[in-house]
Amino acid sequence: MAFQELLNQVGSLGRFQILQISFVLFLVGLVVPHITMENFTAAIPNHRCWAPILDNDTASDNGSRILSQDDLLRISIPLDSNLRLDKCRRFAQPQWHLLHLNGTFSNETEPDTEPCVDGWVYDRSNFLSTIVTEWDLVCESQALNSVAKFSFMIGLFIGAIICGHLSDRWMSESARWLIVTNKPQKGLKELRKVAHMNGMKNSGNTLTMEVVEASMKNELEAAKRKSSPRDLFHTPILRNRICVLSFMRYLFTVSIFGLSLHLQHLSTNIILLRFLSSALGILISVIGHFVLNHMGRRITQLVLMSLRGIFMLTAVFVPQEMQTLRIIVVTLAAALSSLCMCVSNLHINELLPTTLRATGMGVIGMFGNSGLFLAPLFMLLATYSANLPWIFYGGFSILYGFSVFLLPETKNQPLPDSIHDVGNDWKDSRQAKEEDSIIKVTRF
Known part of the structure; x- marks a missing residue:
């Protein structure tokens, strides 16, 4: 849309964006290793x-x-x-x-x-000490191992809520969001900051309130109507999206964290498994960028999540003696996880209007991320059958892949700024697309 023109003036990919991405990666790097460490600190040796x-x-x-x-x-x-x-x-x-x-x-x-x-x-040949060996969390007490992971994930869930508010102190607010929420002065200030950091000083000087108002006329008109969290459930299409996305986020979280927390159950050589899955995950993520560009969001998620679920189910039914095959399929499943998460988050952001995106993500997170602390509890089903938890983890991944067809494709589609852009039905959406000849599309 018109905001893309403003963004091009201040630099769409420069020092400012690189610093923002680097800071986010730093924060993510502090959290993710703690989840991975569960495979070592809570490993169950022979x-x-x-x-x-x-x-x-x-x-x-x-x-x-x-x-x-x-x-x-x-x-x-x-x-x-x-x-x-x-x-x-x-x-x-x-x-x-x-x-x-x-x-x-x-x-x-x-x-x-x-x-x-x-x-x-x-057997201390691989791990000298874990919480399992320290507290004897085996046999009758094996369920307490899942309870320990449950406590950790509860802390992660609460921390995500708290840090979501704290992040507003450290990260710049989106100029696009400020403008479409009727705060054009603050949006102009952020755009000038971006221009200065990106070395676009001339553009920063020419950016005025008149330029912003002229470029974002339609968005500013729509912003006069103040949005509220209730608007997420006001229109049928948006209400349907929130419900479907919450359900899908639950399936996704249980499957992703179920595998991440319990890799040691699928292979005795957890160090090799983590190394291979991380290295392959980088390669798959690079290739996935090009796949996403051609296949779109829905087909990409269907293929990735279905393959991931199939690999998980294959791993648990492969005999213990065939360790090489088990490591291969588990490595593929784990390597696909990071790319699946990226595509899922991208699709969600492109489905929600800018004015309600943060609120919508919060609602989806509250319902969907209940899978964070439920994922370890599924492992309690291993008392009935060792394969039963993995049938759920793999099955949820496949179910997620097919559930994506309940949502529209967003590749090369308008990025919604307001509830009006989402529309009340598909006919209105198609008509608006035909009438708007100058429109911003998603980058990929």
Whole structure:
């Protein structure tokens, strides 16, 4: 629209924009590592019950010192349904006869087992210490691990609300927003600041209130009607968008953070997995810019989110022995997450009018970001089936991909400044597009 002409005069991409982006990236860089660290600080290493004949250095009965480690494990720890060492139970008494039965119990009565009453022994080859090993958050207490992550995500949710208000002290307000909310003087001041920082001094001097009023005449006329949060639900189309976007944001948040918080459940080599997914994520984000330019918002999100969900579902059904394949599909799923988040945020911003964009994002965030603290709680379903949480995480990602067709495409479409630009129905929107021959379109 006309604001693009003003922006071109002060520099649409210069020092000012670069500094703003750099500051945002710095803030994001402070938060995101804390989410990633959950894979290390809350990792669940391999573990088994502490057994006296195995782990008591003073044990010497029955000549146990001359037996191998495998033999001692065999007589001390039962096998689970997958024929692996049980992580939560041990034999009440050493089962010496198992040394001669080739792993079977013959016709004898099944030996008595008991919980890990003396604690656990953890594999510390990858992690010397985590909250799991410090507080024994395994077996009956495994749910507390999800509760700890739930507490962390609650803090993140509250922090996002507080920091949203604090950010107004550090970051320049949008000149476009100031103008369309009937604050043209402040908008002019911001435009001059941008021109000065971008080295466009001549443009800054020629920018006057008359120039702003002439360029933004239609927007200033629309700004005379003061907007309120109730306007988000006043028109049918905008109300529908807010409801759909809130639902989609919930699906998105649960799926994204469900994977980010629990990567250690999908691979034993979490360090390699994080390195590969981060490196690939940078490459995919660069390529995604060109894909977004040609495919549009809806198709791009459908493809990305569906592939991401399919990769997650594939990972959980791949046998543990096929670690290489598991790492590949999990890496692809994790690498797609950052690009999915960028496209999702871009689409949301292009669907909401400038006058209500901040309020709309807040409403969508309040409803949708409930997934922040619900994402860890889905892992409690692992007590019924280890794959069940991942079916939800992957399924939500695929459902999000198809839900995007409930929203309009915004590629090369008008960027709405007011509720009037959103329109009350599609016919009005198409007619307005035909009548307005000079119009700002989205950049990509």
